[in-house]
Amino acid sequence: MHNESIRYLIVPGWQGSADDHWQTHWQKSLPNSVRVEQADWLKPRREDWVGELQRVIAADSSPVILIAHSLGCVTVAHWAQLAPLDTLRQVRGALLVAPADVERANCPPALRNFAPVPEHLLPFPSQVVSSDNDSAVSALRAMEMARNWGAEIGILSGAGHINVKSGHQRWEQGFAYLYRLQGRIEQSARRRA
Template identity: 70%
Template sequence: MRSQAIRYLILPGWQGSPDDHWQSHWQRSLPNASRVEQADWDNPNRTAWVAALERAIDAERTPVILVAHSLGCVTVAHWATQSDPDVLRRVRGALLVAPADVERPGCPEPLTGFAPIPREPLPFPSLLVGSDNDHAASPVRVMDMARDWSAEAAILTGAGHINVKSGHHRWEQGFAYLYRLQARIEQQARRRA
């Protein structure tokens, strides 16, 4: 996949991704990468977050790969159920990392407006990466989301929430999952040709 022919959209989760978060590193490292900015990172509003994603994808005609973390993953799922079909077609795939289970007991109150989590398959290739010790989603729930979204799944050992707090500043190993997703996208495109 020629990098100049694709745009990477970074979707942080609740409270955003600070400068030392892997998503910020990836934004600086990947060609044609930009961030979906939200008006309020601390008090997320599902309607506003979904609308911001729709605007970001619609802003250019270039095909897009989404790179979402935590609440950003759930935002992608909500967006996919209601997007304009012309905008939806621009998304080639999504890397979904450490999804937030907004239906879990004890979920922080600011996130509960994103429940229920959509259960519809995503209409583009996706790869969901979770962890076996993530406070935001158990491995069982990650696998449930992957099945519902028709996403390939990977469960990392001891990776926590795959954020700065769990030691994932640059997360260079994560590029392997992005490349795996891109290979799947290319394979699917060849089958359709």
């Protein structure tokens, strides 16, 4: 977006995003980027994660684009269900990458308190990006989440969990999804003007 006042909020998933994770690289390269830091990355509590996301958004009145990965995507969906209207209005859009299916049979027990995955429409433009071989979510389930959230969906071939382990350190190609989302946000703003 051409507006420098936009804040990019990086919302990592379970265990955080290491130094070589694409979210860390993006945080360094996107202007006005802030990471949502959780108190406990290993034993996440839904209330704590949602509360911290709310705190970081509300800490500054500037408009926000959320860039979430894995459990961070589910955190965003839970937050959007409970957030006060004034902070909801700050969020211009969300890029939701490799959303974790916390309802799947092989879900780690530490993540189960984030179930069920919210099924409501998100009140801002959103883009889900997933993979056809992600162990944390099937392509069909990612498509279902995107449909429920009112998000556009992109399914990558053989990209795994779109993290360091699957070879996505800088993930420059991901910027295309962010730019597409920003284009939709700008188009929506022009229609309202």
